Amino acid sequence: MRGIAHITELVNGFRCSKVLFASVKLGIFDTLAQHPDGLAVQELAKMLPNQTFETTDGLARLLRGCVSLSLLSMDGQKRFSVLPDTKTYLTTSSPQSWVGYINHSNDMLYPLWQNLEASAVSGLTCWKESFGFLEGGDRAKAFEHIYHGPEGAKRFQRAMESTVNTTAPQILDAVQFDWITGVLDLGGSTGRFCTHYLDANPRCQRAMVFDLPHIVDLAQEMRKDVPINDRVEFIKGSFFDPLPELPGEINAICLSRILHDWDDPTCETILKNAHAALVKSKARRAGIVIFDMLFEDDTKVTSKDTVIQDINMLVQTGGRERSVSELSHLLEKSNFTDIQVHRTGSSLDVTIAFCK
Numbered sequence: 001m002r003g004i005a006h007i008t009e010l011v012n013g014f015r016c017s018k019v020l021f022a023s024v025k026l027g028i029f030d031t032l033a034q035h036p037d038g039l040a041v042q043e044l045a046k047m048l049p050n051q052t053f054e055t056t057d058g059l060a061r062l063l064r065g066c067v068s069l070s071l072l073s074m075d076g077q078k079r080f081s082v083l084p085d086t087k088t089y090l091t092t093s094s095p096q097s098w099v100g101y102i103n104h105s106n107d108m109l110y111p112l113w114q115n116l117e118a119s120a121v122s123g124l125t126c127w128k129e130s131f132g133f134l135e136g137g138d139r140a141k142a143f144e145h146i147y148h149g150p151e152g153a154k155r156f157q158r159a160m161e162s163t164v165n166t167t168a169p170q171i172l173d174a175v176q177f178d179w180i181t182g183v184l185d186l187g188g189s190t191g192r193f194c195t196h197y198l199d200a201n202p203r204c205q206r207a208m209v210f211d212l213p214h215i216v217d218l219a220q221e222m223r224k225d226v227p228i229n230d231r232v233e234f235i236k237g238s239f240f241d242p243l244p245e246l247p248g249e250i251n252a253i254c255l256s257r258i259l260h261d262w263d264d265p266t267c268e269t270i271l272k273n274a275h276a277a278l279v280k281s282k283a284r285r286a287g288i289v290i291f292d293m294l295f296e297d298d299t300k301v302t303s304k305d306t307v308i309q310d311i312n313m314l315v316q317t318g319g320r321e322r323s324v325s326e327l328s329h330l331l332e333k334s335n336f337t338d339i340q341v342h343r344t345g346s347s348l349d350v351t352i353a354f355c356k
Ligand SMILES: Nc1ncnc2c1ncn2[C@@H]1O[C@H](CSCC[C@H]([NH3+])C(=O)O)[C@@H](O)[C@H]1O
Pocket: 143, 160, 161, 164, 186, 187, 188, 189, 190, 210, 211, 212, 215, 237, 238, 239, 240, 255, 256, 257, 258, 261
């Protein structure tokens, strides 16, 4: 028996998330981080970008919320300051910033989760219910949905970058990739993972990112703000089509948070395209590297983070997280063998498999 405390924590969980999201959106942490001696609420109100505060009462209450959630401290003069983790993870310019993912969570995921009931009934995304546009049931449109609006693609790519900055170092510490001579990152977005990879493996001969044409164009624009390793090359295309011929050095295709976006038949198409490209390459040992969360076993209830992420994929893309046996089955059907699973301690597990 866990009692009512467990229930009330769940009931109020969204309120705490929203205190964090609203504070990031208003620029509270970015502004306070520039004032190490802290600011009083009236001073802060004058400095926050794009806002005119008629009263500071609401802002003061939000700041107290942040203190209670250990995001800010307040001194005897009621001056608010950021705590160290807030500066590291919740300010825009920090290399470990999660601001991109928080903005995606606030603007996209929060409205989507509001209609989880609809997805639970239909087994489909709930874009139509949440945003009133596009066909909720058309899975092929998942990324058109996510990328809608003038800032949509950039917001999502920033979200991906924030989480890669956390997971990539953990993955690269935990798993040996010494068999890789060159890597193609399929759906590799702005090249952030390839940047971490090349920085950690300077002897890697080649690292290429493959993504949708408009995302590759966006990546070139975004690298002006946050540079990526200048050895990263880009290819435009769709992984639903046969892949272009791979340069000889490329003997690994990476799929980071790709398969969880799609249903099984779509994953098979992607995996078979990857397999066809790898076997055409001259590499002696060629394989695939998958980064996705994996359920601990086929009951799919044991790992809370994976269970919750699975629901997140239901509402957002119509995809799913998988168990080791489900992923292995997909890999075997697509002619991969010698499957190895690495639990990395990060939020992503790594599965490696080689071409038959
Ligand atoms: N048909 C497609 N062909 C190539 N890339 C695609 C396609 N559909 C979606 N994507 C990309 O797949 C990525 C999924 S998000 C994952 C991004 C990155 N691998 C990471 O782990 O951070 C996005 O960058 C999409 O633009």
